Amino acid sequence: MTINKQPSCDDPFDNLLPVHVARARLTDALHSVSETETVSLINAIGRALSVDVVSPVDVPGYTNSAMDGYAIASSSIPATGVAQLKILGTAWAGKVFSGSVDTGEAVRIFTGGLMPEGCDTVVIQEHVTAEGDKVTIDSDVQAYKNVRLAGEDVQQNHTVLEAGTQLNAAEVGVLASLGINNVDVYRRLRVAFFTTGDELCALDQAAGTQLEPGMLFDSNRYSLHAMLKGLHVDVIDLGIVRDSADATRVAMQKAAQAADVIITSGGVSAGDADFVTQVFHELGDVSFWKLAMRPGRPLAFGQIGNAFLFGLPGNPVAVMVTFLQFVQPAIKQMMGIKNTAPFTINAVCQSKLRKSQGRVEYQRGVLGNDENGNLMVTSTGKQGAGRISSMSAANCLIVIAAELSIVSPGDVVEVQPFHGLFS
Numbered sequence: 001m002t003i004n005k006q007p008s009c010d011d012p013f014d015n016l017l018p019v020h021v022a023r024a025r026l027t028d029a030l031h032s033v034s035e036t037e038t039v040s041l042i043n044a045i046g047r048a049l050s051v052d053v054v055s056p057v058d059v060p061g062y063t064n065s066a067m068d069g070y071a072i073a074s075s076s077i078p079a080t081g082v083a084q085l086k087i088l089g090t091a092w093a094g095k096v097f098s099g100s101v102d103t104g105e106a107v108r109i110f111t112g113g114l115m116p117e118g119c120d121t122v123v124i125q126e127h128v129t130a131e132g133d134k135v136t137i138d139s140d141v142q143a144y145k146n147v148r149l150a151g152e153d154v155q156q157n158h159t160v161l162e163a164g165t166q167l168n169a170a171e172v173g174v175l176a177s178l179g180i181n182n183v184d185v186y187r188r189l190r191v192a193f194f195t196t197g198d199e200l201c202a203l204d205q206a207a208g209t210q211l212e213p214g215m216l217f218d219s220n221r222y223s224l225h226a227m228l229k230g231l232h233v234d235v236i237d238l239g240i241v242r243d244s245a246d247a248t249r250v251a252m253q254k255a256a257q258a259a260d261v262i263i264t265s266g267g268v269s270a271g272d273a274d275f276v277t278q279v280f281h282e283l284g285d286v287s288f289w290k291l292a293m294r295p296g297r298p299l300a301f302g303q304i305g306n307a308f309l310f311g312l313p314g315n316p317v318a319v320m321v322t323f324l325q326f327v328q329p330a331i332k333q334m335m336g337i338k339n340t341a342p343f344t345i346n347a348v349c350q351s352k353l354r355k356s357q358g359r360v361e362y363q364r365g366v367l368g369n370d371e372n373g374n375l376m377v378t379s380t381g382k383q384g385a386g387r388i389s390s391m392s393a394a395n396c397l398i399v400i401a402a403e404l405s406i407v408s409p410g411d412v413v414e415v416q417p418f419h420g421l422f423s
């Protein structure tokens with residue numbers, strides 16, 4: 001792996017690394033897992049296909065009715081006036097009508113019923129008059145309507161899903177429609193994480209909501225855990241690691257043995273109590289990036305043995321934003337997923353937003369429609385990196401380009417909806 005170490009944490013010029021450069025470096029340095037396995041469809045949810053899937057069948061497998069009505073030959077439709085047709089029987093979904101149908105004849109048919117031989121049109125039941133074994137249609141009936149043709153959804157021998165596709169609800173539905181119950185996917189990724197800080201109190205060791213002076217609850221553990229769960233990886237939670245080189249070393253070695261990816265929170269600045277970067281340097285090949293972004297300026301990235309590591313900042317919003325911008329796409333890439341870029345759209349900003357020039361800001365926003373149905377976004381208000389409640393008040397990140405210092409109401413901004421981010 002080549003990790004470009006510029007700029008380092010003691011870079012005298014305080015160069016900030018642009019976000020897009022950091023992204024490109026990550027993409028180059030990472031590789032997806034190579035091991036694959038065959039698993040049942042239900043166990044494949046969230047995984048990436050390791051091979052293209054070619055459809056073994058047509059879907060639908062047979063031409064059938066899209067509506068409840070009467071199956072006829074289009075030659076029965078009168079040029080003017082009406083025509084009375086003889087009803088020969090019924091075609092139910094799952095129960096075929098085995099006879100054949102000529103001009104002047106019809107078969108009662110229900111949605112999903114196989115089209116009887118000789119029929120090419122279904123007249124919906126609301127457009128006929130039926131009496132006894134006779135049905136009357138008129139010249140308004142349109143030929144070939146209300147029929148689902150064999151193979152119109154998926155054609156036999158066509159590639160239906162490509163290698164690298166993540167199997168979410170729609171994809172497992174497609175595979176099930178083809179009768180495929182075993183799929184070849186990349187193996188699950190193992191991700192170990194720990195939080196760092198002498199000030200952290202674990203929820204399960206707390207006396208209710210009371211904290212000792214100077215302590216705070218370890219909230220990053222929960223947001224990280226939740227974001228990882230959404231990625232369908234095996235999560236290895238290594239707990240809270242106190243601010244010491246020894247404790248950090250032990251945790252990091254354990255993580256490197258157990259996982260493909262290591263994530264830490266806190267301790268990546270250059271302070272006296274920041275041991276993460278120091279121990280990373282000792283154990284592995286590490287690059288420390290000061291990113292031109294806010295929140296989330298410091299980020300450590302590198303490798304210990306075969307494990308890739310991400311040293312995220314400690315502030316609760318920064319940990320989530322850096323995870324979503326860097327770690328999530330990286331994990332997806334390693335899982336074998338092809339499309340990893342965050343989903344972005346444009347919206348009209350209704351708030352006045354200020355920021356410093358020279359770094360991208362990810363502000364918390366609320367995306368919705370204005371009274372005319374246009375996409376618009378408003379700020380959640382104060383944007384401190386410690387204000388975790390701003391993340392839950394938001395439903396998107398507003399991405400403000402590095403060169404801007406102000407966004408005025410009415411300006412178009414780029415937005416990353418959480419709906420597409422928390423996958």
Ligand code: AMP
Binds near residue numbers: 195199200219313316
């Ligand atoms: P650090 O990067 O370790 O200096 O931490 C930056 C800020 O984030 C400090 O105010 C920490 O108290 C806070 N912080 C660090 N880790 C966590 C955590 N796991 N949960 C909540 N806040 C944290």
Ligand code: MG
Binds near residue numbers: 196197198266267314
């Ligand atoms: Mg700390």
